[in-house]
Amino acid sequence: MLPKGNFPARVYLNGEILPPERANISVFDRGFLFGDAIYEAMVQFQGGIFYKRAHWDRLQKNLEAIAVDFRVQDLDRALQPLLKASDLVQKDCFIYIQVSRGVAPRKHAFPVGTPPTAMMYALPLALPHIELRSLAAVTLADFRWHKCHIKSTSLLANVMANTSALRDDFDEAVLVREGLVTEGSHTNIFFVREGSLYTHPADHHILNGIARQIVLQLCRELDIPVVERAVALTEIAGMQEAFLTGTSTQIASLGQLDGHFYQRPGEIGPVTRRIQEAFAQRKALDTSELPL
DSSP states (O other), X not given: OOOSSOOOSOEEETTEXXXXXXXXOOTTBHHHXXXXXXXXXXXXXXXXXXXXXXXXXXXXXXXXXXXXXOOTHHHHHHXXXXXHHTTOTTSOEEXXXXXXXXXXXXXXXXXXXXXXXXXXXXXXXXXOSSOOOEEEEEEEEOOOOSOTTSOBSOOHHHHHHHHHHHHTTOSEEEEEETTEEEEESSSEEEEEXXXXXXXXXXXXXXXXXXXXHHHHHHHHHHTOOEEESOOBGGGGGGOSEXXXXXXXXXXXXEEEETTEESSOTTOOOHHHHHHHHHHHHHHTSOOTTOOO
């Protein structure tokens, strides 16, 4: 029996589509024991999955990065049957995918020849055409590992940071490593100064988010200069705008970071709004096979 909550109608698990209460894994699954797993998330709206190919490509590359032998094409073929079983065909929804190394005796070293565990589900999700909220965030120390570019399920540090921010009535935690802003607990962050965008380079200290990559692509099309370098904590008060990006966050204006306010409550900066509008127009296209 599942506790009360927003659970999916059906779950794909290792080739089967099941009611959620029957979608069970072994206690010896390495995803459960070690967080030895990769995840991906994407959204469907207006009848299409936003940059589906980019999400599948990232999932495949991340699985290869941790040496899990699994082909994501199997999940792609199972996606439409899952959406049909969940009554979400052509409906706005959030899609979550997770692949672990599989079930094996508990030893730290990777086991050989273990079949991976693959799970996927979809939930209804209504996203605004343009995110009109102005969010508030607090900076916290980035004490995560040094492979943040891998979309691992080992998210305890991110969860702790986000929970701390929410308890203090902020919307997000912005992480700082050695005096430099890296990213949010579940978002990427951009700053604007004198018409140019500033964001941390896509190295091992951040996850190169799909929404982040779309923003960079839009900036090239809009002739908005981009500087990919880490912004120092001492520089945040000198920036004129800031915004967060993510699959479900889309593009959200960051009105407050710590004690500094970028805009008055309810306002969105002109560069942020321009990118939001371009992002919204992109959502109206069939982006499922567009490259990034």
